Amino acid sequence: MKLFPFAHATHPQWPMAAGLVLAQLRAQLALPGYAASPTLGLLYITDHYAPYAQDILDHVSAELPEVTDWCGTVGVGIASSNVEYFDEPALAVMLCAVPPHQYRVFSGVAPLGAGEGMGFEPHTALVHADAATPDLGELIAEMADRTATGYLFGGLAASRQQAVQFAVGGNGNIKGQGKAGGVFRGGLSGVAFGEGVKLVSRVTQGCQPTGREREVTSAEGNVLLTLDGEPALDVLLDEAGISLDRPQAAMSALRATLVGLSAPGDDVMARAGTFGTDVEVRHIIGLDPGRRGVAVASQVEKGMRMAFCHRNAQAARADLMRICAEIREEFEPEEMSLHAAAAMAAPDALSSPSPDRRIAGAIYVSCAGRGGPHFGGPSAELQIVRRALGDVPLVGFFAGGEIARHHVYGYTGVLTVFG
The missing domain is CATH 2.40.30 (Elongation Factor Tu (Ef-tu); domain 3)
Incomplete structure (x- = not known):
């Protein structure tokens, strides 16, 4: 199983943070355990960087030309494996090795369904939305109806500045993108996945x-x-x-x-x-x-x-551990060699992934009212995820509302894992 390259960084100046992220990604792309040519990128930024959203997207997409499609949004905090960034300028990127014919990026100018007739049927979708969008609940329910399973996952952009979303379909499969720069305000955007993409998603209550x-x-x-x-x-x-x-x-x-x-x-x-x-x-x-x-x-x-x-922090912690255990049970082999188990538990497990590992990457969207402060310390929520799920590539953000199935939730976390 090839891991999804991922990276995160904080710096007062976004070009410096982007440089750190790109360096991490390039190092991982060269490692044998990581996917070498992913085409779908997920980009999450804290609201400190919201005014520079277009510049950031232009920069990372130019530096990673092999990544043809991008989606993401802004949060008051963002998450990556074992770390949370709240009230500081930061960005996180994960490059997903999903076959191009098994996903479609959508936005207001390239809505889901524009690729009809090309043999793609959406089964699930990662959705980002603006909370100020009129009739948002109805739009999310309608979006769920456009998928074969009716299952969405994602969240509402959360920002004290601009509630931006990223959506670029550059692989030629989506009509309608036109000259749009890929940064949007209002409405819904995201990426739909086909039947061939194995993923498991769970909601944890708080x-x-x-x-x-x-x-x-x-x-x-x-x-x-x-x-x-x-x-x-x-x-x-x-x-x-x-x-x-x-x-x-x-x-x-x-x-x-x-x-x-x-x-x-x-x-x-x-x-x-x-x-x-x-x-x-x-x-x-x-x-x-x-x-x-x-x-x-x-x-x-x-x-x-x-x-x-x-x-209730104690109940939230127990429920988060429960969904992580359920997801691991879905993906991990029933029997694992002692060598493989030791490799997965090692501190450098990501740099030398075990062939028995069946999780390629994860997305975690949590309520802006949760995070480390609610769970007892800096980055405490993501540390719980890491301990329970294992050391896997992960990015996400802290949202103004969490999307799962056809609902908008509050005070929850939505964890989605790719195999």
């Missing part, structure tokens, strides 16, 4: 229910009115131990309380005290004392399942 699962028995717009026939506000106050007679303490408790929602007929909890992967966590944005209702940052409807919840 919140823990505070009470039992309930059914929404009446709702209006984004206001929960009754839960299991009881006034929603009364249920919230009881479960959170809140008294409106102490407004300051009540506001503090309400800010820490969230709502986990699932579609009608879907269970909220996978097991006692643990959310299932389809649960969407949303903020409480107001109370309606007159109707004893609770307003949430999402449309709600009768029949949905829900549970109030809190963010």
